[in-house]
Amino acid sequence: MPLIKIDDIEFEAPAGQNLIQAAASVGIEIPHYCYHPGLSVSGNCRMCLVEVKGPRGTMAQIACNTPVADGLEVQTQTPTVKKMRQGVMEFLLLNHPIDCPICDQAGECGLQDYYMQYGLYSNRSTVPKVEKAKVVDVGPLVVLDQERCILCSRCVRFCGEVTKTHELVLSQRGEKTRIETFPGKELNNPYSGNVVDICPVGALTSKDFRFKKRVWFLKSTNSVCMGCSRGCNISIDHEKTRTYRYRPRFNADVNQWWLCDEGRLSYKQLHHNRLDSALLKGQPTSLEEAVKTASKLLQDAFQQHGREAIVAIGSSTASLEDNFMLKHLLLQVNGPETVYGPNYDRWGEADNLLRLADKTPNTAGLKLLEIDTSADALEQNLNSQVKLVISLDNDAEALRKLLSSTQAKVVFLGSQASPLALGADVALPITMHAEHYASYVNAEQRLQKVSQAYFPTSEARPGWKLISEVFKPLLSAPPLYADVEDVWSILRSKYAPLANLTYYEIPDEGVSLAPKEEAEKEAVIAAHES
């Protein structure tokens, strides 16, 4: 690896890195606008100028387009470098409208941030600013303000290189240069929201988030998108108990820097049509009362009809812990061995970037728990013998129809006030991903955890907690599950891929549960050789 020296720190940087990346790896920040690790290098903003020692003496070079090379000596903090940064900032702000009071980017704006360090703090310009169009509707999710744009071309490169849809273009020349959509085109690809994240200034802002909150009021919690089985890593941005937006969180193995628009808007589920109190046949009641009723239904079904009379249905929308608790406690009380978990209606579009057809986050988790996900198997077993159905967050319309044709009582634990919840004999409200600690397994066998952003505003409790409450009277020695770590202490002992893991040790970027590829290859080779 090349040995380089940045600001008197000598270190080996992996070949192929540029100076911005290399400097970041030793904690030196080189300010930049147009460089984005997920896009090609464009080198137009000049904010990343540093001094590099070369054969012809010390020269200014842009760090984003300078690959590390053996013996490179770089200075990032000299007075010259600072002066260059100040000069670049002055140019960038020459025609900038300084809309900060009305600009949604304020608080997370590249111009504001670097101005604090490298600003000139006075205005030398005596000519009026160039005026361009404001509040331009470029697509269903994005609003453009041409005046605020610093022409870094990140958005253009995103549409060219990542989505390959080419909607945006830098048109005209000189001070008249502006971002525009091609005539007759709209920025409406399924990943358009990402340009809002990568735009370093407030030129591209989100229509959905527009004027809803100033960003400094928001707190971020690491989580995972529930939009599809890719399980893209996200930050939940919330104030108190309300989520305002999702932003993608970098994960090299899952979503890189991106998030699809569908997932981005799926935060709305957290506040839409929630089941926020326990229901007895659609009538609100206290949680204790409902849990007691559910326990009684379960006890009666067991005593009067035996284990065949009970069918349990999990769901790939619920967490690994919730599904596990359902399966585990059923086995504890000698209930049915099979838990079903078909995904009826949550299917949608897929492409080869991120989106997958299975729009539930935890199908692989059900497979791991050996839950039967075929709809046919459930249909065959839902016969007239069945007296009680427990459904964990599975509220598909198809299931409701199927249940209404049987005489079985229904205990529903879920997060949405769906027709099934309203019609169930007992409905218990459970938390969603922003409100609990839990884990999900994505389509690539990656176990990922979500963190609690805030406490539920309603009576909702984590699903595993309510399930253990319901089963409590049936167990001779009720186990005490105080938190998710207690659930994990049993969970990991039952499933080989989870052995050696504890909940709090799951890293932020998740762990792959798939058998190691090397091991696979070796096995294949060994098979050949023998």
Next chain:
Amino acid sequence: MKPVKIKKVQREELNFWEKTYLVPIFQGMSVTAKHFVANLTGSIDKVNVDYPEEQKVMPKGYRGKHRLTQRDDGTVKCVACMMCATVCPANCIHIEAEEHENPEIEKRPKIFDIDLLRCVYCGYCVEACPCDAIRMDSGIYTIFAPKREDFVIHKDQLLQIKPQSEFAADARPKQGMPALPGHSAGTSSPQIFSPPARAENRDTEPMKQDSSLAPSKD
């Protein structure tokens, strides 16, 4: 244990007149009486006013009830930037923003509430406002209402409040861009807040008012 040392202090003895307490009483009464007579005869400027028929004129800089200033056309000047709500130590300003039909202005408050019961009249909101949209120069020092909820005043009420007549001209220098050489200092408002007509410079249609853009109700 060490023996405690006791030091005796000699108290001053009061003389005969002092023991009667009459002299200080009459001295004090004479001050009151002097003001009483002066007020009756009107020989000095009156100290008290006939409140509430007569209102006291508050000095310049007095932080009274808030008001929202208006643009030339009478609409609200505030652009809902939330600087005041952010800086407010009592957390008593509640603002919700909405789209302004004029893309030059872009943003305005849909809801602007101040809870006067929580307000500590520190004046930070006035200092923080980049648009000179909120002021406390109304000179109103009596805040009363029959119900708790009525102490929360809303945008339309705040817009109605007038500055105390003495400060009507200007209670506070208008904020503007930093002065350029050869320009008069600090008198022009920043461009974006009172923009000149410049539609001729556009070659892209501004976004239409769209109900999906309005912040949702919940």
